[in-house]
Amino acid sequence: MKETPSMKCYHSATVGPNKAALQIALRKAYSINTDTCIALPELRLLEGVLGEILGERAVKFLKKDHKAQYFGKPLRITTPKIDVGVLYGAIIAAYVDMAQLDALAAKYPKQTFIYLAPDDEALAAYLAKHASMAI
Numbered sequence: 412m413k414e415t416p417s418m419k420c421y422h423s424a425t426v427g428p429n430k431a432a433l434q435i436a437l438r439k440a441y442s443i444n445t446d447t448c449i450a451l452p453e454l455r456l457l458e459g460v461l462g463e464i465l466g467e468r469a470v471k472f473l474k475k476d477h478k479a480q481y482f483g484k485p486l487r488i489t490t491p492k493i494d495v496g497v498l499y500g501a502i503i504a505a506y507v508d509m510a511q512l513d514a515l516a517a518k519y520p521k522q523t524f525i526y527l528a529p530d531d532e533a534l535a536a537y538l539a540k541h542a543s544m545a546i
Contacts, residue, residue: 418516420543422526426534428460428506429527436503436525437464439546441484443523444500448487450515452507452529457488461505489515501525509536 421439423432440447449461454474462470465481472479473488477495480486489495489502491511502522504512506529516524525546528534537543 418520419523420526420541421524421546422528422534422537422543424534424545426528426530428456430460430464432527433460433464433503433505435546436505436527437481439525440501440503440523445484446487446498446500447481447484448489448495448498448500448502450489450502450504450507450511452490452511454488454490454493456506498522503527508533509540512537 423429423436425432437447451457457470457473465473465479465486469479469481469486473486477489477493478485478487487495487498498519500522501524502515502519503525504515505527508529512524512526526537526543528537
């Protein structure tokens with residue numbers, strides 16, 4: 412992921428699915444813009460920690476329509492197989508690998524990214540590529 416001058420990067424120091432880290436990422440994303448998107452490697456990840464936080468109804472809409480409301484604010488989901496089109500807000504890149512993150516950054520060069528790394532190696536690779544502030 413090549414950082415552009417207008418792109419801001421944040422990350423969680425906690426790796427893997429973590430409820431607290433995801434809640435903080437959602438708060439940060441919505442503080443930046445109400446239009447938030449969560450990028451996942453696979454749609455099935457909605458069943459875990461993410462599903463616990465978002466709730467059953469939001470997960471149902473995300474699976475069906477790839478968009479939902481979270482506390483009255485729009486939330487969209489993207490995966491390598493789901494394209495959400497134009498985005499204006501923050502992207503929470505949850506547990507994606509660097510290849511998917513690079514593809515998102517190329518497609519959305521002006522967006523703010525919040526990275527939730529799947530493991531220590533991915534976090535180290537992410538931090539080695541560009542400056543990022545911990546949330």
